[in-house]
Amino acid sequence: MNRxxxxxxxxxxxxxxxxxxxxxxxxxxxxTWRVSLDFYRKLAADTETDQSATPVAVQAQDxxxxxxxxRGLTFSExxxxxxx
Numbered sequence: 001m002n003r004x005x006x007x008x009x010x011x012x013x014x015x016x017x018x019x020x021x022x023x024x025x026x027x028x029x030x031x032t033w034r035v036s037l038d039f040y041r042k043l044a045a046d047t048e049t050d051q052s053a054t055p056v057a058v059q060a061q062d063x064x065x066x067x068x069x070x071r072g073l074t075f076s077e078x079x080x081x082x083x084x
Contacts, residue, residue, distance in 0.1 A: 003028060008072045011065070026077045033075040035064050 006012060014022040026034050029061035038048035065076060 007074075009069060011069060011076055013076045022077050029075050033068075034067055034077050035061055035068060035075070036077045037061050038077075 004012075014026060016022055016042040023036075036059050037054070041050055041053045042048040043060070044050075044056045045053035061076075
């Protein structure tokens, strides 16, 4: 499989249901390039499936996305993102 390449400052977002392969696909890049809403939900609520933690997870994710984009490449992995 040919690996995708991105220009510096590019954001690529994967959106899909759990289990569709987003994390597997994203694993080909360094973990510091991946900004995951599920990860921030887990930090806030000890589980990535607690939707009540989504608002604070979105705030954290947006903060890190802004910081990463200001410095170069960011790879964003999302499961879902309701309006919040």
